[in-house]
Amino acid sequence: MADTKSDTKAEVKKLFVKTYGCQMNVYDSERMVEALGGSGYVEVSSPEEADMILLNTCHIREKAAEKVYSDLGRFKDIKLANPNLKVGVAGCVAQAEGEEIIRRQPMVDLVVGSQAYHRLPELEAKVGNGVTAVDTDFPEVDKFTAMPNRPKARRAPAAFLTVQEGCDKFCAFCVVPYTRGAEVSRPADRVLREAQDLVERGVREITLLGQNVNAYHGQATGGSKDTWGLAQLIRKLAEVDGLERIRFTTSHPNDMEDDLIAAHGDCAKLMPYLHLPVQSGSNKILKAMNRKHTAEQYIELMKRMRAARPDMALSGDFIVGFPGETEQDFEDTMALVREVKYASAYSFKYSPRPGTPAAEKDGKMVDHAVAMDRLHRLQALISEQQYAFQESMVGRDVSVLFEKKGRQEGQMIGKSEYLHAVHASVEGVNIGDIRRVRITQSKTNSLEGQLID
Ligand code: 5AD
């Protein structure tokens, strides 16, 4: 007779994860779920049924950081109803604020920084019933090396893969060098192994992630002492059979080396879409931001990108209302946007972040209403360009990686090479297929098309 004790499966515990911020956090959340999987946790989609709530947080702007506290406030009732519930705060707010989080919100059981989350299983086991834990170390051995191999489950066709973390650029407004630490690249062998593994599980498109991904300088393959730049890594990844598309984000203009620009022209698997933040079109503001490049250099770089790959879709980030920004400085930003013509772009009102040089300096703050007005004007211009780019797709043929079923019967949704969401009524197409589609219509945030082969 079977031993009933050993037959009893380990208790399944439910984990609710909420992710804030950038794609790197999305990747980290996946890895956290995998790490806690070893402790018996499965992911659920509602906090009410969870045994553990984990918030993977973002510190980039005040609003993102404060959202964490307002969400924690909302979870209080759930904790009251279920005192065994464990609440964890991970990511960049955890890294930046550490113990302060538990002081402000005593319902939090554990705080784990961006570089220490491989220790989540130990921390989780330790906390509860008034015992708390805080781990904001930057350990010697990087977390990816310390974590077990990723589980072998089937995956969605597009995946993120972190290859580089941290930043040494110290833009005056930015918390990243403090929350994520100095720039570190993962060795190419490990990246290739993880990519191969993703492909074996159904992935066709990989987006390489890093806060400064084009500064990648990982150890070359085969234990070599050489390092590879991002272009070399991409070219090697392009040799992986079954991997059809490669993207990378986010980059700094000063690390856009010749080889990487050239790769956009000669590496067919590298998609024609580049997200390259500039932040401002005013040289005075760029200097105050410590960006170490001018508006002209950025524009020239964008021209070189288009020369390498004429159908390149360009994207960027902007900050308005940086201390000292005048109307003329803002007009310089608008002029840069008009010149570059973006396929999409993100813009933000400057948010002073504790510990950053811009926040510590007594710069002349731009009046809130003025900054908001500038933000709206910039966003209107960017939207105009985004719609124009979408409209220009109508009648054109694009390649679409189908990622999921659409709402309507027989409809599927995928991504074009330019990162547009494309809806198409398709038959005989499977998730993960890449097919040619003729665009018939441009909608608010997506395109519609018909299969052509
Ligand atoms: N205030 C506003 N926007 C910021 N960003 C980074 N730091 C700040 C800040 N303090 C924006 C930049 C960056 C993007 C990820 O967030 O545009 O590229």
Ligand code: SF4
């Ligand atoms: Fe936010 Fe930056 Fe952390 Fe990403 S790395 S979550 S953008 S603070």
